[in-house]
Amino acid sequence: MSVTGGCLCGAVRYRIDGPLSPVVACHCSQCRKASGHHVASASAPRDSIAVAGELRWFASSALARRGFCPVCGSNLFWDGQGPDMAIHAGSFDGDPGVRLVAHIFCADKGAYYEIADGLPQAPAGRSGLPEDIT
Ligand SMILES: [Zn+2]
Ligand SMILES: [Zn+2]
Secondary structure, three states: OOEEEEOOOOOOEEEEOOOOOOEEEEOOHHHHHHHOOOEEEEEEEHHHEEEEOOOEEEEOOOOOEEEEOOOOOOEEEEEOOOOEEEEEHHHEOOOOOOOEEEEEOHHHOOOOOOOOOOOOEOOOOHHHOOOOOO
16 A cells, blocks of 8 residues: 655655554654644655655754755655654645654643643653554
8 A cells, every 4th residue: 555645736746655654743843843833744664755846855953854845845754864754744645544643852842732632742752652652
């Protein structure tokens, strides 16, 4: 089964032919600045993601870059140094078959909202989550 998605204007499209992880919400300040709120993303092996269209990359830290559509500005990808790349869940077409399971970098969340869905929360990275989620 493949999962497809793309940006708001349609200039960038992608297809994922590989395992997709559950969705995790990241509340770090970089995700909040880049997206306008927190980021919810799923991960897939980088070599299972095929992108069509011109994607632009922003180096948001020494360790990661963020891929976005240069036409409409939609945030689509977070690319760290591991074998997987994160895909922003809001960009999926239809139901990707995976669900939100946890929140990370909660100590860095915005002051203007609460996280009240009952899912596990880690103050920083995924290592603070229950083992069955990481
Ligand atoms: Zn676009
Ligand atoms: Zn983040």
